Amino acid sequence: MSIVDTAKQAAQGLVQGAMAKLVPLAPDSWIPGGVPDPLITHKHGLIGTPVSRLDGPLKVKGAARFSAEFRFDDMAYAALAYATIPRGRITAIDSAAAEAAPGVVLVMTHLNAPRMNKPGVFGSSPTAVGPSDLPILQDDRIHWNGQPIAAVLAETQEQADHAASLLHFTYDAEPSTTTLAGAKANGIEQGLFMGQPLLNEIGDAEEALAAAPHKVDHLYRTPRHNHNPIEPHAATIAWVDGELVIHDASQMVTAQAQTIGEVFDLKPGQVHLTSPYVGGGFGSKGLWDHQIIGAAAAKLAGRPVRITLSREGVYRIVGGRTLTEQRVAIGAAADGRFEALIHTGLSVMSPHNNMPEPFIMGTRAAYTSPAIRLQVQVAKMNMLANTFMRAPGEAVGTFALESAIDELAAELGIDPMELRLLNEPDKDPTSGLPFSSRHIDEAWRSGAARFGWAERSATPGSRQEGEWRIGLGCATGTYPYYRMPGAQARITLAHDNPGVRATVEVAAAEMGMGTSTTTAIVAAERLGLSLDQVEIGYGDSLIPGAIMAGGSQQTAAIGAAVIAAHNALVAELLKLAGNDSPLAGLSPAEVGSEDGGLAKLDEPARRESYASILSRAQRGSVTVTEAASPPLELMHWSMHSHSALFCEVRVNAVTGETRVSRFLGSFDCGRILNPTTARSQFRGGIIMGLGMALMEETQFDERNGRIMNPSLAEYHVPVHLDVPDIDVMWTDIADPHTPMGAHGIGEIGITGVAAAVANAIYNATGTRVRDLPITLDKLI
Secondary structure (H helix, E strand, O other): OOOOHHHHHHHHHHHHHHHHHHHOOOOOHHHHOOOOHHHHHHOOOOOOOOOOOOOOHHHOOOOOOHHOOOOOOOOEEEEEEEOOOEEEEEEEEEHHHHHOOOOEEEEEOOOOOOOOOOEEEEOOOOOOEEEOOOOOOOOOOOOOOEEEEEEEEEEEEHHHHHHOOEEEEEEEEEEOOOHHHHHHOOEEEEOOEOOHHHHHHHHHHHHHHHHHHHEEEEEEEEEOOOOOOOOEEEEEEEEEEEEEEEOOOOOOOHHHHHHHHHOOOOOOEEEEEOOOOOOOOOOOOOHHHHHHHHHHHHHHOOOOOEOOOHHHHHHHHHHOOOOOOEEEEEOOOOOOOOOEEEEEEEEEOOOOOOOOOOOOOOOHOOOOOOEEEEEEEEEEOOOOOOOOOOOOOOOHHHHHHHHHHHHHHHHOOOOOHHHOOOOOOOOOOOOOOOOOOOOOOHHHHHHHHHHHHHHHOOOOOEEEEEEEEEEEEEEEEEOOOOOOOOOOOEEEOOOOOEEEEEEEEOOOOOOOOOHHHHHHHHHHHHHHOOOOHEEEEEEEEEHOOOOOOOOOOOHHHHHHHHHHHHHHHHHHHHHHHHOOOOOOOOOOEEEEEEOOOOOOOOEEEEEEEHHHHHOOOOOOEEEEEEEEOOHHHHOEOOEEEEEEEEEEEEEHHHHHHHHEEEEEEEEEEEEOHHHHHHHHHHHHHHHHHHHHHHHOOOOEEEEEEEEOOOOOOOOOOHHHHHEEEEEEEOOOOOOOOOOHOOOOOOOOOOOOOHHHHHHHHHHHOOOOOOOOOOEEEHHH
């Protein structure tokens, strides 16, 4: 990070700090969500009704085009070559054989690449989404083992791949830091997340811990994890009349287009990026070096380019989750009430980005204690810049915290579920804010009854069937409610004789979680139309606004933008209705949408259809665009999704093999908008949590900083035989302070899962494993 970028983050932190002091003092009615969304009270409409994905038929038929399926005439194909040292310089490039290979169009290195600006690193501005502050193919410097240092264009992908293998590089290696011990020796810094220090202190937690009659104090470790979306990263790119057209797989369509435009000194609007379908993202489908290299190569060659990363290529240049070392210490009274809660430790990252794994985020609001100390510190290594990965921070942080609580429950002889409920806070323990909605106790009770938690033996290793030792474990999951600024919605209401049809456009991304379907449900309900009368546009940088599919916040961001646009539409329709309408003289606040038109809220018979209003105004359509309100509710209430997780495992007494045989997730996430897609989201997150618990680990060679298992043959993720019967349920209690009463559900599924598995393994075997993944060698 540069001095300028660090100063920007510090300034942003000061502004956020000032706002965080002022907003809580405002009356509820001044804050978005202070007046509950009217859709919360709609109990018999589309919201909450199971709806299959509207884009499902297109995907099943193969008619949904992903980024590597777009075509341009005269298109060339790209392959990348990657550095094999962690730090140093390129002193020579032998490209003769590659240039002479069949079908080769171009070999591009730093020696002939177009001059480009550095991409703005994520967090340095509202629109910057670059992975690091490094220039791309602009000099001979090497910053990590796997850095792309050349691109080959050829007439076919096979020709490009072959030619890239013929490139030979000579390096002048420089001293590097590729060990954790070396990184620690170089110095540890306070971690920052979104401009704010990852540090909370209430009272003297160390003193309280020392005085507590019962305590646990342990170190928990989590390894590196790499992204493995089913669709590897790819982009199809062309320069058209001086403007850049990119078909990409992106979770941040508009901001990515803007960042790429700045790299090439293009004005806003000169980059058109589309991303209608994304085959899995989980934080990884953002801006990496390959899109910029592809655009530069297309410019240099004067031809469109398709650049598709191999599975190995994804490991080389797409960041993942970094390693952590976490200390969790809890002191408690004899009755189990916490007297001290400490969650501190270390995360590792690159010198060129600022994205530590913020593992204390979930702990901040999880449990009450009079003394709390939470801190994330950072050490730096010469490695690929790490990035968001599903539930960044919470996924690994809950493993440590929830494992420690299970250990304390064993120390006290208290049921681990009851220990958690005993320490439920009545307000946010670190911010002091009231909770907007918190019904985790109901999730625990209903989940325990359905799972059969009462059958659990408190004595580890007491239940066995043949060679298999059986255990039950539980854990709490938590993930914050977010709603990021920048969202807008454009609604076009048009005649569709004899009625109307609405097109709702949002600059959002769909990566399989059902966003387009949920948006259609919400829009149809708000407009008073049927689902087949609503069309959703998304995944295109030409659509106004900027919405990132990340942080489990996209649905809330879309919902708030659609609320604003709907209000603007009602106002515009009332103007068009004129004095001859039954609605004449009414203000927008007195009118709502229902049954294909507008009606007075307290006098439904006083109404007029959309089609009638448009006809009398002699308008074929009306269009409004409106921005969502600022997300001030985040500073006024403490807002979270919650889960109560129950796991049954079978551990082989001879081999140590572990099988998860049953899993139940009981969720408290506000109102569930679409049970069909929600169930899929919850289960998908749980499966990722099972992988984190039992098998996922990026093998990092500390001798040279190279990832050693860059393939699905060696980096293990759960397959069908690894996935047990997964049951999910939810409270479905609306949060009165969010759009539609809903919370995010994408990332809550994974949080706490690894701890539930680890705790079940302890119950089965009596062995406590504090280092992930829990492989069989740790259980023999």
